[in-house]
Amino acid sequence: MLRVYEPQDLMEGELLVGMLASEGIEAHLTGRHLVGAVGELPACGLLGLMVDNQQAERARHLIAAYNGAQPLAGDEPENFQGVLLC
Incomplete structure (x- = not known):
């Protein structure tokens, strides 16, 4: 497996995982459990x-x-x- 992108935050990462899945690409988001330790600060890699x-x-x-x-x-x-209307 290769690291292809570094999301800015958890929301962007989850959004991209879903977008890639809709295109038939299985993606995994690493580090999602580490983000909570830094709170609202950027994920910093x-x-x-x-x-x-x-x-x-x-x-x-x-x-x-x-x-x-x-x-x-x-x-x-x-x-x-x-x-923006949702």
Whole structure:
């Protein structure tokens, strides 16, 4: 297994694990149990996203595409500009 990405926090790591799973890539988040020891401070390299060697390049490509994504123009309703609706 190779470490392909270092998430900024636990939420980003879990989100990326789910995104990769939806693309058929099994990923493991290492260090998730160590993050609680530092509280609200940044993880400082404790977290790591690990994938199988054969899927590492594809995983890196998908993560780079995810990180570079921009919102679609005109994708938000006119009545709620600047407000995220979930």
